[in-house]
Amino acid sequence: MPVGNPSLLIFLRRFTSFVFWGCLVCMSLYLILGPGPVLFDAKIGKTGSIFTRVSIGERALFPIVPLKIVEGFSDSGIEVANMRSMSGDLSIETTNKPLLLMHILIIVLYLVPALLYLRIFRNMMDTSLEGRPFDSLNIRRLKWMGWLTILFSFFFPLMENIKARLILGATQIEGLPIQPSLDISEEGIVTGLVILALSAIFAYGAELEHERSLTV
Amino acid sequence: MSIQVNLDVRMAERKITLTELAEGVGITLANLSILKTGKARAIRFSTLEALCRELDCQPGDLLEFRAES
Numbered sequence: 516m517p518v519g520n521p522s523l524l525i526f527l528r529r530f531t532s533f534v535f536w537g538c539l540v541c542m543s544l545y546l547i548l549g550p551g552p553v554l555f556d557a558k559i560g561k562t563g564s565i566f567t568r569v570s571i572g573e574r575a576l577f578p579i580v581p582l583k584i585v586e587g588f589s590d591s592g593i594e595v596a597n598m599r600s601m602s603g604d605l606s607i608e609t610t611n612k613p614l615l616l617m618h619i620l621i622i623v624l625y626l627v628p629a630l631l632y633l634r635i636f637r638n639m640m641d642t643s644l645e646g647r648p649f650d651s652l653n654i655r656r657l658k659w660m661g662w663l664t665i666l667f668s669f670f671f672p673l674m675e676n677i678k679a680r681l682i683l684g685a686t687q688i689e690g691l692p693i694q695p696s697l698d699i700s701e702e703g704i705v706t707g708l709v710i711l712a713l714s715a716i717f718a719y720g721a722e723l724e725h726e727r728s729l730t731v
Numbered sequence: 732m733s734i735q736v737n738l739d740v741r742m743a744e745r746k747i748t749l750t751e752l753a754e755g756v757g758i759t760l761a762n763l764s765i766l767k768t769g770k771a772r773a774i775r776f777s778t779l780e781a782l783c784r785e786l787d788c789q790p791g792d793l794l795e796f797r798a799e800s
Contacts, residue, residue, distance in 0.1 A: 729772040731762040 521644065528640035535633040542626045549619045554612055562608035565618045567679040569605045569693050596688060605693065607682060614681060621674055628667050635660055649720035657714035661707045668703030672696075735795040738767045741786045756781040 553563050596607045609615065635656045642650045679695030742752060753763045758778060765771045766778075779790055786793070 726772055729765060729770060731758060731766045731771050731774055731778050 524640055524644050528637060528644060531633055531637040531640060535630065535637060538626055538630050538633065542623055542630070545619070546623050549622075550616055553615045553619065557610040557612050557615060560610060562610050563615045563618075564606060564608055565614060565678075565682065566604050566606050567682055568675050568696050568698065569679050569683070596686065605679065605682065607686070611685060614685065617678060617681065621678060624674065625671070628663060631663060632660065649717055649724045651721055654714050654717045654721060657710055657717055661709075661711035661714060664707035664710060665704055668700040668707065672699050733797055733799050735797050736766055736769055736771070737793055737795055738763075738782070741788055741792060745786055747786070752782075752785055755785040 556563055596605065639648075639653050639656055642648060642653055647653075676695045676697045683693060683695060742749070747755075749763055749767065750760060753760045756763070756778065758781075766774065779793070782793060783790060
């Protein structure tokens, strides 16, 4: 017996599927076509942009501030460095190929959790459409989502930290004491815990469903 | 489970098959089989009433308490 609003579930299922395949195609295209032009540009001396999150010594806030690179570090391929926005985003223009490739890889990695969530969500829609929302598989899927959300709350700030370390290791900025930041996402951890709590509610729902099926 | 369902005994006395009983009571064969094999967790009063009517018996004839040793 289908639960809830079947037309809404069907719409959500189709939408999730569309976004999932769209993301997968975009990710594949970016992975295949992205490095080529970037490496070609770097070869002919044209710079590519990289952004990373850093923290500034005394948490001074800047809209956009051009930073001066210390002499002797120009060989690293980093030609321009700007401090953007008020949250400490360091933007550089570089021809440094390993840095550019790493930047592309991290962007692709950001799409992985999106794809995983979409896939899990789509599978949950399928079981809901079949009238089995409190399926034991859905409980496992929710647990996965919760743990992945908590894991990614640590993983991506760590990746940003490594990226910032590599950039700051390849250059030196005059005047500002810039350090790589490690801002662990508290929102992500809370969201993960909420999803885990939801999986416990689903487990109770599954138990009730089982009881109901054995009531004659 | 310490509650024993004596459905098969009553069915044998009445010489009625599971399919006939399911039709008479108005529940599925699968659910009646769950009840007969003792896998059921609960029974509705409406089901019990229909079973007693079809088998011409009292609830106590169908359900029996046996202390677990």
